[in-house]
Amino acid sequence: MVGGICFRNFGAPRMAGVMIGLTLGPCCFATLFAGEPIMLITFMQIPLYLFSMTVAAYKLNGMLISTMRAERENAFHARHDMLTGLSNRAGLTRAFETRFGSASAPHGLALIYLDLDGFKSVNDTHGHPAGDALLQLVAERLRGLVRSSDLAARIGGDEFVVLSEQTERVQLQRIGERLVAEISEPYELDSGHRLHIGASVGIALAPEHGTDMNALMVAADAALYQAKSRGKSLCVIASQRAVIDGQGAGNRPLLH
Template sequence: MRDTEKVYSPPRTRLARWLAEPGADVPEPIRLALIANLYGTLPIFVGGVANTILVAAVIAARLPTPPILAWLVMEVAVCLSRLAVLVVADRAARAGRPTPTDLNLMLAVAWAGCLGYGTFVSLVSGDWVAATLACLSSAAMVGGTCFRNFSAPRLTGVMIALTLGPCCLGAALSGEPLLAVTFVQIPFYLLAMTKAAYRLNGLLVATMRAERENAALALHDGLTGLANRAGLNAAFERHGHRAPGLLYLDLDGFKAINDTHGHAMGDRLLRSVAERIAEAAGSEAVAARIGGDEFVVLCPGRARGALIDLGERLIARIAAPHPIGPDGQALAVGASVGIATAPEHGTGLAALMRAADSALYRAKSLGKGRCSVASRKAAESVSEGPPEAERMSA
């Protein structure tokens, strides 16, 4: 996999977008990852261009005719331009700036055209050593093109056509009847390699989808779709530097609903509660279900007053009837909220959760349906163990 810190820009022009199109219904994150694959790595690029420049130089030394020399000049110019684009794009991607993706795609097409031109002028030169070298080089590069650029099958097909297509024209003008076989061989080769590129592209997209789905399952609660404990930990690692506040919620009366209406209805209620928590918390907050009827909301950069307002709003939203019954029956459940803030109640997630859980226990002991902020004393005693155990035994 590529360096996830580097993000390459999608193509902007119509032609570049057409060339880079990976297929229908491909999510945007996967499209960006496929664009990154088209840039390749510097060692692979250097190996490829070194071969084509060497072949062009050897043939130019053997046949220093204007068409052959022009091929060598074009080959060097295009390869140096591609190298410069790769370096610039790598630096821009690391810095979060736009990358020259359109230019990178156009230069890839130009490089394929140079190979095709070189093969053509070598074939019509009448020198079969030069023709053999050029054809071998083109064939080798076509294989590399297919397996390096299958992130964009259309680009692969165009590059193969430009690389090998001129062989047919060169064969027609070479004066050798046996070379007419290329009119059958090359179209079938082009079709087979392009089809292989599409197949590899489909496998790659399917694999990337599966990776993302597995990652999502690992970080999200299967019932509600909110973050789970692992997802909450990951979110805290991303946002912990922004002095986050943390709300710890526990439903009041949920066990009675489960016992009376069954677990299926209880699951529906939990999903309804989760939707209301996510809506009230907003897009910048991270809502998580950490087990049973317990929820946590991580709020980066919110002041104490804003956290209290959110806690009271959550209590009111959750307490409103939930029309989840089979006949529109509405169920009611309450919620209590404990609040902790960083750095007042700790700087780590575990410390904040213990302090918020202590405040939640106090809110429940005062009559439930309340919002309570952790005290300084709670922050100083969090190392003694989570009061969750005390609440469970109460």
């Protein structure tokens, strides 16, 4: 009976200890008045049994908590970029499917595709550790720029994506231009280096430019290509023509 109490309630070990105490505690005192000397053995056994089963409940609770934490961490790492802490490709795709779903969804989404200008020269000049530190600073700055309802992701290399429920073109243009301006501000590394990079932005809308991640990435990539071809550090919102050009260009890998 006490074993059942322990194993059924180890999620709340203090409660299990109280239940065990209330179950066996009266037996300890009852032996003093039972008139059977042999029953005094239980007076010595029961406290030890109560202590050991309570300890077992706490240990089982600790194992449960450790397992839950490990599962939570694994789920986090599966959907987040290890370097920056932002969402990764899998997390971005899941967020899109959750927020947009199908073509019949009642609301739209904007995919803001951001690519750093001049990042390769940072790696070549200062080394990959400096490049990694710079990406972390960019992610931190990007996290502070987006709204709480938006999702920021790093999808590889120096490429970032913001998934936003803002679909007004004028507002999106302002958001994109602000991202370009803020991301292009100088960065101070712990090593003392002061680094300068730029950013180009391409924006695609769902369902206007597609109803799945691949279609939106194609459209946003085409818009980003236009921004870079016009001199970089610009924000361009995709058009239907840009979608066609992007399908032919295939400059960047798509989400799978």
